[in-house]
Amino acid sequence: MYERSRTVVRCAVGQTEEFNVEVGLHQGSALSPFLFAIVMDQLSEEVRQESPWTMMFADDIVICSESREQVEENLERWRFALERRRMKVSRSKTEYMCVNEREGSGTVRLQGEEVKKVQEFKYLGSTVQSNGECGKEVKKRVQAVKSS
Template identity: 40%
Template sequence: MALRIHGIPEEYVRWIKMLYSRPTSVVRCAAGTSKPFPVQVGVHQGSALSPLLFILCVDAITRDIQKPHPWCLLYADDVMLAAETREELQEEVQLWKERLQRYGLRLNIAKTEYMECGAKIEDGTICVDGNNLKKVECFKYLGSRITSTGDVLPDAYGRANSAWMKWRTTTGILCDKKMPIRLKSKVYRTVVRPVALYGTECWAATKVTKQVLHTMEMRMLRWSMGLTLKDKVSNEMVRSALGVAPIIDKVREARLRWFGHVLRREGESVAKTALTLEVKGVRPRGRPKTRWLDCVKTDMAEVQLTTRDANNRNKWKKRCSTADPATTWDKR
């Protein structure tokens, strides 16, 4: 049904039905392989087709209860629901729970979290079938940490920790004195740094968040060179030896690159909606917090770009890119 609703050709539907006709599976462990047993529910484990089939099924059975973004966002088996009041969200969660249960799916109450944003946050939470959802001030969604205050510092610490975990898996190369500097530089730029930069294009970065990434990077680079602060070697000399551009410049590059993509998009995409979204209410008293568009305006002024330049892909890419000096080594 779900395949036909999405306009999948009937021939493909028949082939997929053949794949799921009387499927069996086995369990492999240290003791050996079990006897085949029938699989009566779910999709094939390890199949490249399974994620697509699951997405199509969930979209088909919930299409009539899905609200337009940003009130409802779907990504694989992750569902984000938003509402202006707790009562509305209570009804939405209960409706989704009943709809999924009708088609053999189950809402995992233990993994479902609830967060409330605003100037005045009242006590209480959402209840689903007598079970209270866990109320949090920060939760992880698609690898990024979302806070009720909009602060990106927890996400910055999370990115730094993830980068350190990846760095530790490559210490056999990065901390080996016999390895050439060029190889260490390339491993850091292609394996470690992308982990730290994941999702940073959406940050409204402050001095504190920038300092977190800067400190993380310089410690990694110094240890890769076998140096400490006692050696009195400047950061510029360390970067020059490894041919690595400052990670803060790479954050600016990612932010401008993403901003250009959003400006060029047509229609009502999620990114376009978020860019033009108007939040009700007034900003609190005191020094206003840095907004994402404030960071973008500062970045555009530094590289001399305007919103009109977004349609010129070559100019936009050339202006916002920050090349690593080591890229010239890689071409030799």
């Protein structure tokens, strides 16, 4: 199924010529999520460490740590494990958030580049706020009920 795969791209103005698919998984295939889960299971075993918790769903990963240094160390472990398998961390999508932040906690870096700091982030469609509140998420859900 994955050997010598070819595809086309369709858009509003037409369709591309057929081309070879050399990396990735077939979108919509029942086998694709299973193959991805096998890879992620192996990766998570490799980078497993003592940490409060890690959430993973598909290609979204949330790493929680007690300190900025631990966050950097965990990010580096994931980066190394992914790159060994010819995958990569999306630096443009990588963010960090501090909870109960102390003054001057510093920045988080990944291979020398500063990672964007946020006060909230979305995970699987839900908003997680640095202040521990859930007001934005509740408001969003109430609004969704009102508009339905």
